[in-house]
Amino acid sequence: MQDKLTLMIPGPTPVPETVLQALGRHPIGHRSADFQKIVKRTTEQLQWLHQTQHEVLVITGSGTAAMEAGIVNTLSRGDRVLCGDNGKFGERWVKVAKAYGLDVQVIKAEWGQPLDPEAFKAALEADTAKAIKAVILTHSETSTGVINDLQTIAAHVRAHGTALTIADCVTSLGATDVPMDDWGVDVIGSGSQKGYMMPPGLSFVAMGPRAWQAYERSDLPKFYLDLGKYRKAAADNSNPFTPAINLYFALEAALEMMEKEGLKAIFARHARHQRATSAAMQAIGLPLYAAAGHGSPAITAVAPDGIDAESLRKEVKNRFDILLAGGQDHLKGHVFRIGHLGFVADRDILTAVAAIEATLQDLGLGKVATGAGVAAAATELAKG
Amino acid sequence: MQDKLTLMIPGPTPVPETVLQALGRHPIGHRSADFQKIVKRTTEQLQWLHQTQHEVLVITGSGTAAMEAGIVNTLSRGDRVLCGDNGKFGERWVKVAKAYGLDVQVIKAEWGQPLDPEAFKAALEADTAKAIKAVILTHSETSTGVINDLQTIAAHVRAHGTALTIADCVTSLGATDVPMDDWGVDVIGSGSQKGYMMPPGLSFVAMGPRAWQAYERSDLPKFYLDLGKYRKAAADNSNPFTPAINLYFALEAALEMMEKEGLKAIFARHARHQRATSAAMQAIGLPLYAAAGHGSPAITAVAPDGIDAESLRKEVKNRFDILLAGGQDHLKGHVFRIGHLGFVADRDILTAVAAIEATLQDLGLGKVATGAGVAAAATELAKG
16 A cells, blocks of 8 residues: 555654645746745744744755854854764764864763753853854754753853854754744754654754854855855845745745644644653653653654664554654664654554554564553643 | 746746646655665666766755855865856856855856857966866856857866866756766756756756766865765765755656657757747847857847846736746846746747737837747747
8 A cells, every 4th residue: 555654753754735735836936026925924934933033044955954054154164162962963063063174072961861051061161261152052862862951051152151052953943942032042953844844855044143243253165055145135035046946835834834833832732742652652661762851842762672673663664654763873773763743643643652562562572461552642642 | 817827937947747746745754765766766867867877966955056066075275276157157156166265267258158168278278287176167057048168168178187077057957968978077067947847956966987086185164065975875875964855756757757758859849949939039129148159958038129128028927927037137127038948848939939029019119010929939940
């Protein structure tokens, strides 16, 4: 049977029909008044989603392009930066920073553990010479299912006085509260195939006023990712380069759906799904990978002790056409991950839990009576 | 009346229903076997389109991203490059090269004139020290409707011995013959919203073996545009970053349509449309902007002496919902451009000519009897 695939990976996430239909429209000219209307409308919607009054710029590219743009537009060769690294994406921003010749000080935590805000505080307080120009970190670490305490770390950066906070909110934005202006986050990068309920292809960089001041000083080479060009074009409701027009149609439709649901309801839904998924996995004897109390609202990583995670994941795909994510790098085979990000309903959580339980039963690997997970999930979902 | 827009601009170009329907499918995981099949298939199709045995890599981004990738992956800080500049895109590659600290020697031609291959030959022959590392030029200059003689210039570059040819084939690939391997072009950049008959959002970089040798030496900073990462992923039929999955669906569908039509038929169609459009404009007394014999198969620029090109263009849009392109930069108001690139049939040429004639008649600006343009176009179209 074809076309019954359900995506429960941390991206691409499921896309509503309304959004797919918008995507499939005939393109229009990107220098037309009709397209300018879409840019104007989506810019307002993006500001609403980021809870910011400042620019949110749209790049045709992946979330990595957005994060790279945030870094290369605010920093200069040799600048000292602090990078938080507790997973694959933390590692990636270290690599980007090094590729551009930045002086990188890494603050690590074990995979599965959150970054320690006190470590950032100490490093920032020790920097009396104000050599640290930016703190780069991942809010929701997709590889481990851990949410980092961006709010507290950003506050420590503000106390430092001159450093910027550059945050990868790729799997947190649209899943949990990220009030950019309130928290004083200077740069936020995100991508369309996540909480946005869209296919991949667009990425977003929000830039606060301190980030723009840094832009004026930045000497790292850039052209396609030069955000000054995007800002200038955005002032005329346009883009500096031909954007992915059809993905803009989808963006407008998806953000309209998000506005209708409302931020509070969206965040509550993701929190509920995180709780339900976690409770279900624990009820069926599959330990969580993320440290207790630090689970991401976007994704739950499960480390099924004594069971090959990759075999289980593949069997769930083969039997039920639900695509779960595997473990990345050294976690491959040890971890599987259940995405509950974006266009995910309570029903999808029940379905995923039931399918995992049924697969464990089929494989003779169930540790408890089949149904315990669904019961635990249902209990959490009922709490609203 | 809505939804009757006809695009006759040089991008985005019209998109077939088959391609839009592919675009609107539910996304699948980009690390799945099903997606690997699509990457494998489209890579073969792209090699066919580029007439190359070497890598053609897919970037989520615009044509500028592809050209920037070609430059930053093969060159190093301070490298001397020759840039051809006879229009807006030639100018752009000069800007990109300078943004990355290259030592740029510009070979200019007036807008509307082709680049002079002899000027490249002379500069390359004078470079006995072999300081020139690359020649960067635009094949079809979209801003002026001029096609440059890439074949001859690439041959001069080969005679130099060490320099690379980096060619912007954004509006020539899929419109006219660009046999990459036969001509010895080292890097070709292109974009999806052109001859590919797709919406914008994907761009393509073809890299020959000499370009990969240069990659090993290149020290320009890059991460998202690091083609080494794309090559490594492509060997596994994958992408290094989450690609625009739905645009890949569209790519596969569009290239399949192109394969069915065949390269020779596609090139003959574009040549016919160029001839028909040019003949029609001349028949109705509207001079061509590009020098005679150097018209691009993708786009015809018209300089309607004594008529405000922008008013005419807007009236054609208002009356008939055909979007023509305006003049760029100093050509605004002096030139309008008729795109005949990609999914364009003979009927569309007749329609555009008829609409322009009707608009001139409405505005009282016709210089000859209305219908002369259609007659001239029909004559050329009938030649096949």
